[in-house]
Amino acid sequence: xxxxxxxxxxxxxxxxxxxxxxxxxxxxxxxxxxxxxxxxxxxxxxxxxxxxxxxxxxxxxxxxxxxxxxxxxxxxxxxxxxxxxxxxxxxxxxxxxxxxxxxxxxxxxxxxxxxxxxxxxxxxxxxxxxxxxxxxxxxxxxxxxxxxxxxxxxxxxxxxxxxxxxxxxxxxxxxxxxxxxxxxxxxxxxxxxxxxxxxxxxxxxxxxxxxxxxxxxxxxxxxxxxxxxxxxxxxxxxxxxxxxxxxxxxxxxxxxxxxxxxxxxxxxxxxxxxxxxxxxxxxxxxxxxxxxxxxxxxxxxxxxxxxxxxxxxxxxxxxxxxxxxxxxxxxxxxxxxxxxxxxxxxxxx
Numbered sequence: 351x352x353x354x355x356x357x358x359x360x361x362x363x364x365x366x367x368x369x370x371x372x373x374x375x376x377x378x379x380x381x382x383x384x385x386x387x388x389x390x391x392x393x394x395x396x397x398x399x400x401x402x403x404x405x406x407x408x409x410x411x412x413x414x415x416x417x418x419x420x421x422x423x424x425x426x427x428x429x430x431x432x433x434x435x436x437x438x439x440x441x442x443x444x445x446x447x448x449x450x451x452x453x454x455x456x457x458x459x460x461x462x463x464x465x466x467x468x469x470x471x472x473x474x475x476x477x478x479x480x481x482x483x484x485x486x487x488x489x490x491x492x493x494x495x496x497x498x499x500x501x502x503x504x505x506x507x508x509x510x511x512x513x514x515x516x517x518x519x520x521x522x523x524x525x526x527x528x529x530x531x532x533x534x535x536x537x538x539x540x541x542x543x544x545x546x547x548x549x550x551x552x553x554x555x556x557x558x559x560x561x562x563x564x565x566x567x568x569x570x571x572x573x574x575x576x577x578x579x580x581x582x583x584x585x586x587x588x589x590x591x592x593x594x595x596x597x598x599x600x601x602x603x604x605x606x607x608x609x610x611x612x613x614x615x616x617x618x619x620x621x622x623x624x625x626x627x628x629x630x631x632x633x634x635x636x637x638x639x640x641x642x643x644x645x646x647x648x649x650x651x652x653x654x655x656x657x658x659x660x661x662x663x664x665x666x667x668x669x670x671x672x673x674x675x676x677x678x679x680x681x682x683x684x685x686x687x688x689x690x691x692x693x694x695x696x697x698x699x
Contacts, residue, residue: 353450354653355415356397362657364397365417367650372452375429379454382423382441385469387448389669390477390506391586393417394661416447417653418671421455422463422473432457440465442472442632444623449653451673461628464636471635474642474668475510479631481585481621482510482561486518489618490559490583494519499550499575502563503539504530507585509643509667511561512537517639523557525550533666537643551575561585573613582615643667 351372356365375381396412422442425435434457435441443460447453463472486492498515502508503524515522516538523541524534531542543550551571558577563586572582634640645666648656650673660669 351451352650353447354417354650356412356417357415358411359398362394362397362654362661365654365657367653370450373447373454375427375432375454377430378432378457379429380425380432380435380441380457380460381427381429382421382445382453382455382460383426384421384423384448384450384453384673386422386473386673387418387671388420388474388476388478389657389660389671390419391660392419392477394657397657398661414446416450418447418449418453419444420473420476420478421445421448421453421460422469423453423673426452428457429454435460440469442469442475443625443628444476448473449650449671451650458625459623459628461625461632464632467635470644470647470670470672471642474644474670475631475635475640476623476628477621478506478668479510479514479640480623480627481507481618482514483627483631484621484624485583485585485618486511486514486559486561489616490561490581492518492520492559496520496558497523497556497577498559498561499523499525499557500539500561500563501525501545501550501566502586503534503542504643504666505563506665506668507563509533509537510640511563511585512539513640514634515559515561517634520559523550523555530666533643537641556580559583569615572615573611576613579612580614582613584615584617644670646670647672649673 352367353370354365355368358364425437425439427437428435440463441460442463443455445453445455445459498520500508500511503512504526512522512524521540524539525543525545526534528544528546531544534542551567551574556577557575558580560572560582562584565584565586576582647670650671653671656669656671
């Protein structure tokens with residue numbers, strides 16, 4: 351089978367489409383025929399090294415050459431003691447090496463794909479949407495009726511944060527560039543702020559919860575923009591460049607300075623892939639309360655170019671990679687622009 355492999359650190363050009371052995375599902379795992387995968391910042395950092403080395407990916411070269419996590423496809427085979435799935439089932443979730451024709455996933459890392467959602471849409475969900483959900487719910491303690499600001503509202507995680515916050519019954523303000531203001535509005539933002547014209551920490555408005563996927567303000571600035579008892583959840587540090595010093599400052603100083611007063615600023619850390627959360631997101635997808643925003647689609651052979659585009663830091667929503675031999679016919683229609691929720695198009699109605 352064909353699979354994207356990253357055997358050394360460097361720019362996206364180090365990736366290769368190689369012929370490798372088709373995996374066999376071990377106990378508790380399912381073999382997927384991959385229909386689509388999507389890219390995340392973690393994939394970019396995993397190839398470039400840098401911060402990824404701090405998290406055990408390998409000092410001199412990647413320990414695991416497989417690339418990709420977000421996946422959607424059909425179950426091809428199952429290992430021993432797998433009870434939830436059978437061959438032919440359509441699923442989405444997370445697994446190592448998703449950028450390949452076949453991949454194996456733990457049974458508890460995939461869930462049924464809603465019938466009204468395409469493979470490309472489903473593949474765009476797992477890591478980004480779970481990051482948004484867990485940051486808002488578990489770290490931010492979001493509640494109905496709150497005022498919520500999402501800084502970086504048009505990116506992969508941000509587009510989900512806006513929609514999930516709305517699903518919780520909150521009033522949402524999205525912060526993004528001028529070209530993405532319509533995208534933020536189209537996914538449900540009640541208010542939008544053009545960061546090139548206004549700094550949300552200086553305009554005098556206050557929020558109960560700030561969800562920040564950019565990390566471009568000081569702790570003092572975040573606290574200034576919070577209501578009494580408010581929380582700021584930092585879920586990212588900008589893209590593609592990340593300052594390790596700034597990351598450590600926010601991770602360490604944030605909790606320490608939050609002990610003074612009742613306004614809390616903290617870094618949410620790495621999201622945990624959870625089957626119950628995937629199921630919850632699947633219900634939101636099925637109900638149309640969350641609609642993936644897909645900026646660009648690339649075939650598997652152009653994964654390096656897809657990752658390069660993601661690394662430029664201007665993607666609206668998600669960048670998806672399709673496996674040409676397993677494309678859902680509905681997605682062929684989507685790429686003509688006839689039935690797609692494209693970036694900036696209203697996803698509702």
